[in-house]
Amino acid sequence: MNSKRQFDDLLLGSIELFCLAAELASFTAAAMAAGVTPAAVSRSVSRLEERMGVRLFVRTTRQIRLTDAGRAYFEQCREALSQLVDAERQATGQQSEPAGPLRISMPTPYAHYRVLPLLPAFRARYPRVQVDAHISNRNIDFAEEGYDLAIRGRAPVDSNLIARKLEDAELTLVATPEYLSRNGTPTSLEDLKHHECIQFERPSTGRRISWTFRRGDETVELITDGGYSSGGDVLGGVTLARNGAGLFQTYRFVVQRDLRDGTLVEVLPALGGASRPFVLLYPHGRHLSLRVRCFVDFLVEKLAHDTRGRNGRR
Structure with missing residues (x-):
């Protein structure tokens, strides 16, 4: 084993200041946060660049931006510093109380109807964790944007991401009683050709999403048509359906209150039961801090309990 020190105090301090500058995208903001001068x-960043022989930032008079090498280095350094903090807490007996910021990216329907309602209970249990919830249907870059977790409606293509399934969310086809009174109630998939089928376009591709049904043991994918299209946010299609624009297929958890109150009616219930998965994503090989592990365990526990409750009410 090489007994020579690889990192002296000055170098470790430089790494901390580099990470601050990367997180805040500003030398001045990093200096203010650390109580030093810009x-x-x-100098700390230049020291690291000289040591490794690579540029970490592109500097202009107005801003700084991480290079590709800088982004990769920042991701690794941030994880290493997080592990050091956790190790210190564990050694001093503070590990039982998670603390610090937690950044999570979520799609709009899952955020509004699944995760956001649970956050007050999570912070009541772990008050020292600050949750930064980014609500968007676009894919995020973990390394560049600094997220701890992401929730998405399908398994990742990226093999560098670990996926943990949260649930299979059931789909349902709905419309208002007024729309069905005006246009008739479909009794088969063929009937959908004669109805206003509200479309949703996948944000990543711009393509219209097919509707999914269950016919016995068979899954049926159906391309529909209509004069309304919602892109970017599936809740736009739900709002159109609630206002009598036509039929729309969405997650049951989004419209379960409408179905209970009678403001929306389930259409073709005999062909229901199809579902889509929601998965929790984080980078492969990343050390999960205590606050992240506690959030993951909390979310899985609460969603599993809710799913069991819904299944039991059927």
């Missing part, structure tokens, strides 16, 4: 931050 020149000290600049």
